[in-house]
Amino acid sequence: MKKTLISALLINVVLITAFTSNTDISFRLGAKTCTVKYQENKKSIATLLSLHDNENTAIEAFNSLPKEISFNLFEIHQANERWLAYRIHQKDYFFDPNRIFSKTGIDSTLKKYNQGTVIFPTEITTQIKKFSDTLLKVFNVRNPNKYIISIHNNTNNGALSLIDYIKPNKYYKEAKDVFMAGGKDLDDFFLVTELNDFNYLKALNENVVLQSDNPNDDGSLSVYCGKNKIPYINIEAEEGHKNQQVSMLKIVYDLLKIR
Secondary structure, eight states: EEEEESSOOOOOHHHHOHHHHHHHHEEEEBBBEEEEEEEEEEOSSSSEEEETTOHHHHHHHTTTTTTTTTEEEEEEEEESSEEEEEEEETTEEOOOOOSSSSHHHHHHHHHHHTTTTOOOOOTTTOOOOOHHHHHHHHHHTTSSSSSSSEEEEEOOTSOOOOGGGGSSSSSSSGGEEOOOTTTEEEEEEEESHHHHHHHHHHHOOEEEEEOOSOOOHHHHHHHHHHTTTOOOOOOEEEETTTHHHHHHHHHHHHHHTTO
């Protein structure tokens, strides 16, 4: 097992390209670190990105794929929690790693997960943004596809569900189109940024959301990809729905083979 430590401030592309299969990559978050576990398959069609350490069904689904369905996995770890901690001046500041791909998102997630803190250290937003930039650079050199594919899990009767993109709430205006498939659990759905992918998944009778062309900037990876014209797919399934998520991964594999 190869172990590598990367500062969010200093990135060496030559070093990155030397990474081999089953590599642990450490990122500095102030006085703390988080680790990316990278599993590589030489025949992989794309690299899956798991941003939340507590969403374990997605990882189980990846590990349950048949050999002919080949992906790499880029998986963030820190304390088996949904959020990450950045330590500065002997204090931890928590943030959602899927809300750090814009300054606006970083400011919002810091306020959400550190309630009661009115003033944050001046450098923390800059340092977390450098971390997210570095994270994407390291991911991109290990992704053999133009698509960014995220894997996520939600909870039953909690956030997030397909219905959230239909009924008026904070997500309602984030969808350009929504297809609700007959007989499918609303917690198991795809979110895409490309119309062709929406139509492909709709034709297969899969729950799917087409992200708006001008979504609210919440710092999420889907919004980042939309703004930067990067094709993106989120494979979202309810925690415990391993078989459903395996099936969804197979569908995306078939989609990528024709893109």
